[in-house]
Amino acid sequence: MGREFTVGIGGAAGDGLDKSGDTLAKSVSRLGLHVCAYNSYQSIIRGGHIWLRVRIAEEKAYSHGDHLNLLIALNQDTVERHAREVESGGAVLYNSDRFTCETSLLRDGVVGLPVPVNEITKPLGRVLPIMQNTVLLGALIYLVRLEFDSTVGVLADTFGHKGQAVIDQNVKILRGGFDYAKEHFVPLMKDAWKFSRIRRPFVTGNELFALGAVMAGCKFYSAYPMTPASSILHWMASHGEKCGVVVKQCEDELAVVNMAIGAGHAGVRAMCGTSGGGFALMTEAIGMAGMIEAPVVVVEVQRGGPSTGIPTKTEQGDLNQVFGASQGDFPRVIIAPLETYDCFWCTVEAFNLAEKYQLPVLIISDLLVSEHPETIEPDDLRYDVPIERGELVTEWPSGNGRYKRYANTSSGVSPRVLPGTEGAEYVAATDEHDEEGILISDVFTSPPVRRKIMEKRMKKMELVLKDIKAPVLEGPADAAVTLVGWGSTGGVIREARQLLAAEGIKTNQLQIKYLNPFHSKEVTEILRKSKKIICVEVNYSGQFARFLRAETGITVHDKILKYDGEPFEPRIISEEVKRIVAGKPRDLDVSMEEAREMAYHYIRTHLADAARPTRVEMVKGNSHGEPVWVVEIVKRDTGEKSGELEIGVKTGALHAWQPVAAGR
Amino acid sequence: MATVVELPLETYQGVVEPDWCPGCGDFGVLRALEIAAQKLRLPTKDIFVVSGIGCSSNLPGFFHSYGVHSLHGRAMAVASGAKLANHELHVVITGGDGDGYGIGLNHFIHAMRRNLDLTYIVMNNQIYGLTTGQASPTTTKGHKTKSTPRGNVELPINPVALALVSGATYIARGFSGEAKHLADLIAGGIAHKGFSLVDVFSPCVTYNIVNTYPWFKQRVYKLEDDKGFDPTDTEASFKKAFEWGDKIPIGLFYKSEEVTYEETEPALKKGPLVRQPLTIEKKLFDDLMAEFY
Structure with missing residues (x-):
């Protein structure tokens, strides 16, 4: 295994975290290292907690991992909530003008690295507060043993349109941070990296849905703004003119999908994108596309549901919806991209399937694969993509009859x-x-005509099944455990399997990309040989496991499910597998860490964010009918105790807030 | 695109006979559309008629051209997509008041804002006919229907006034009892560059016993006969839009020349999308990729 290093950056929305993360990722990627990042953002524009992780590795990183080696804290909140996640040998880098980092918050072997940003930037004249990011980034370059010039190159490209003076200013600030670190700190990386210098694209899945569509000849894209699908619209809108694509923001998702179907029917390759709520509005029209046999591609980027749900968090909870969209039986294809670069190829294939078989193709993505950026190989994407339009008749001489x-x-x-x-x-x-398109619903009703036309439409699915690749088992055939996943979890399951292998648990993996039509025969043959099947899904009920049972008659032995909005990390899966193998029941109790996070929630909503949790301990004998976590809350400025929160270990109920003044 | 020869009227007649109730106002609208197409010498291959659901939305099946008999309320969106895909087609949307002013109202308003070059013919019978007689968005106040046994309590939509505030650039109202006059209005709408609305009093002889042929015949008068009226005068158009009662105007309410959506859309500069090559230049692909580094 190659070396790797994970940086966490935390702050408030509006602190410019995205930009710093992007600069870091691009700098690293230019050195030939791999990057996989994840942004736990919230749907507010300013304020609130933002948490970005950037995993840097010499070998391909399939997830944002579950380590933390360096924390860049842009506010006090970040120090309090994430400092203890930094592993031994790591550090917390922070602007010491703004706040402090108590050593009590750190694990053994972790150091706090204060950077006096004002002192460093003073000689440079007036500097915007957001430039603290650049100072810290400069220090990071030294600490992580990256190359200063690589970042200079990224800054030059980023600020190129603002002129040389702005670039120079940024570089000076970056240099200030770098020099300060060099003088005061020692690098956290012991050995130097092996920079391959292979330059790789740093992309998100949504960008690749858009690019894939353009390369496949998409000429029409419609959408209504909806997180986390909006960045497809943004890319299309800013590139549509150059690429010859009409990009239409519509009044609602009903218009979005019906316009795309109208365009597809009229002969152009048309696509639209949305998330679960928007897709719910589109459902009737999906059936129309099936009925009138119009080609259309719909990208459904899942977020946490139901209803408005958790708009900026990930989930795989819309499978039932996508399967069940619209009344009646009609042919539809459902594809779930397995990883970032696959978003490109899924889109290309979706257009070919849509036109060859004249039906709606639904791409089911999720926030994770759509929005997290990562480096992919330069040749993962290609110019000469296959374009197959199916049977198109361009002339109809009068001798042909009707x-x-x-x-x-x-x-x-x-x-x-x-x-x-x-x-x-x-x-x-x-x-x-009927065959000519004449209605048989009213005066010309005809059961046999109906039967044959229904069979004709549905028959197309047999051809599609032959046209798409059956899933293959990854890993040793004699494994003790088979992990089954679908869509974006492929990478994280793979990494969890590596962890398990290191602990002597042999696993293999079946990752499903084509959900409909489904390779029931092939999947049954594979899973029949499995010793223990565990389905891994980012939803509450195990929607795929249920579908698998319907299609194959196979009931999985257990499920690993996550529905808190955050994506799986390798260790979460590997720990759960170990628990299942050991025959232990699933623990749904509120953990100590979770109790602390719940305390933060209370502090933000009820205590004006002016306090923080410190000690957390479990108390069993009480009047609440369950053990509780007693979380001590202190004032942020003075450290003086302001009260205690009692949180139910079983239910998560906030049983009581006991302020100090109330005499406790 | 117009051919030089005027085609016989039968050219525009579909293979299937209409299944409307005898005497239905929609027959007059179908005939008027055929006359309009003939008058404009439109080749059938270049006409694209889109409808929603309802008695009147069956019209495309009785007319000879390309078209889509789409979903309830969604005709406007389907038509907009088709128009953007191939703006050389003459795109006509046909449907009823429930389809366009009820379930599809949102699309109607936004299509007008966009000023897409579409022609929308609404067969307004002030009732839901296909579902056997419930109140519609244009049913008059107090009208007793199956769903409003004590009389409709809601105000009717005023399509002409709504179109005026929403940016339609050609607004007309016809009466299916005046097929030739209606044909002129429809032809004017199709020829007009921009969004055109032709709202048509198209009586339902089965379920609307109030707004009947005789009811309209007694009341309608043609705006063209009002020599003082100027359809380019917005204020005058508004006044006419609210005339209702003993005298009800039909004819052209409003017309203006504005830039169309198609004209402002840069991706359409090279001609209809449907005729553009699918593949982009290699150089452009390389430029797009360069943004990712």
Whole structure:
């Protein structure tokens, strides 16, 4: 295993965390290191807690990992909440003009590294508060043994449009931080990195949905703003003109999908994107696309549900919805990208399937794969993508007779003409219709015509199944445990398996990309040989496990489920696997760490953010009918005790707030 | 795109006979659309008629051209997408008052704001006919229907006034009892560059026993006969939009020349999207990739 290092950056929204993280990631990536980052952001523009992790590695990193080697704290809150996550040998880097980092908050072997930002920037004239990030970044370059010039290059590219003076100013500030660290600290990395100098694209899944669409010939993209799908719209909007794409922000998702279907029907490759709530509004039209056999690609980027849910958090909870969208039976393809670069290829393939089989293709993504940035290999993306449009008829001579848009063919695919073609006029209908498109729903009702046209439409799914790749088992065939996942969890499950292998637990993995149609036969054959099947999903009920049972008759032995909004980390999965293998029950109690986080929630909502939790201890005998976590709360400025919170270990209920003044 | 020859009217007739109730106002609208297409010499291959759901939304199936009989309320969106994909098509949307002013109202308003070059014909019978006679968004106050047995308590939508405030650039109202006049209004709408609304009094002879042919015949008068009226005068148009009662105006309420959505959309500068190459230049791909480093 190559070397790796994980940096955490925490602060308030509006502190410019995104920019610093991006500069760091790009600097590192230019040196030929791999980067995988994750931003636990909130849906507020300023204030609030932002937590960004950047994992830097010599070998491909499939997740943001579960280590923390250096914490850059931009506010007091970050120090309090994340300092103890830093592992031995690591450090907390912070602006000492603003706050302090008590050693009591640190684990053994972790040091606090104060940086007097004002003193460093004083000689440089007036400097914006946001520039503290650049000072700390400069110090980080020294601490992590990166290269100063690489970051200078990134800053030059970032601020290029603002002129040389701005670049110079930034570089000076960066230099200030770097020199200060060199003078006062020792590097945290013991050995030098092996810089491969291979330059890799640093991308998000949403960017690749957009780029993949453009490369596949998409000419129409419609959307209504919705997190976490909006960045597809943003990329498309800023590149649409150059790429010849009409980008339409619509009044609602009903318009979004119906416009895309109208465009697809008229002959252009059309796509739209949304999240679960928007997709819920689109459902009727998805059925229309199936019925009128119009090609369309819909990207559904899942976030935490139900309802408005947790808009800026990840989940895989929309599988049931995507399967069940719209009334009746109709052909639909559902694809879940397995990792970032796969978002590009899923989109290319989605357009080909949509046009070859004249049906809606639904790409089910999630916030994690759509929004976290990572480095991919330069040749992961290609210019010459395959484009297959299926059976398109461009001429219809009068000798051909009347054109039958929905001709009953042996394949189920009826050759398509586009509106504007001479002599083949027809009307597509959402009512059931015959081969020509004439309604059989009212006066011309006809059970046999209905039966055959339904069979024709559904038959296409058999062809699609042959056209898409069956999943393969990854890892040793004789493993004790088979981990089954779908979509974006592929990478983190793979890393969890490495951890388990190191502890002597042999596992393999079946990661599902094509959800519909489903390779029931192949999956059954693989899983029938598995000793213990554990399904890993980011939802409450195990939606895929249920689907798997329906498709294969196989009931998984256990499920590892997460629905707190944060993505899986390798160790969470490996620990759960060990628990299941050991036959222990799942522990749903509130942990000490969780009690502390719940205390922060109370402090933010009820104590004006002016306090912080310190001691946490479990008390068993009490009047609440369950053990409680008693969390001591102290004032942030004086450290004076302001009270105690009692949080139920079983229920998570906030049983009591006992302020000191109340005489406790 | 117009051909030189005027085609026989049958050219525009669909293979299937309309299944509307005998005497339905929609027959007059279908005929008027055929006459308008003939008058404008439109080739059938270049006409794209989109409808929603309802009695009147069956119209595309009785007309010979390309089209989509789409979902309830969504015709405008489907049509907008098709128009942006191929703006050389003459895109006509047909439907009823429930479809366009009820479930699809949002799309109607936004399509007008956009000034897409679309022609919207609403067969307004002030009732839900296909579902056997419930109140619609244009049912008059006090009207007793199956769903309002004590009389409708809501105000009706005023489509002309709504179109005026929403940015439509051609606003007309016709009466299916005046097919030739209606045909002129529809032809004017199709020829107009920008969004055109043709709201049509199209009586439901089965379920609306109030707003009948005789009811309208007694009341309607043509705006063209009012020599003092100027449809480019917004204020005058507003006044006419609120005329209702013993005298109800039909004809062209408003017309203005504004830039269309298609004209401002940069991706359409090279011609219809449907004719653009699917692949972008290699140089552009390299530039897009460079942004990721």
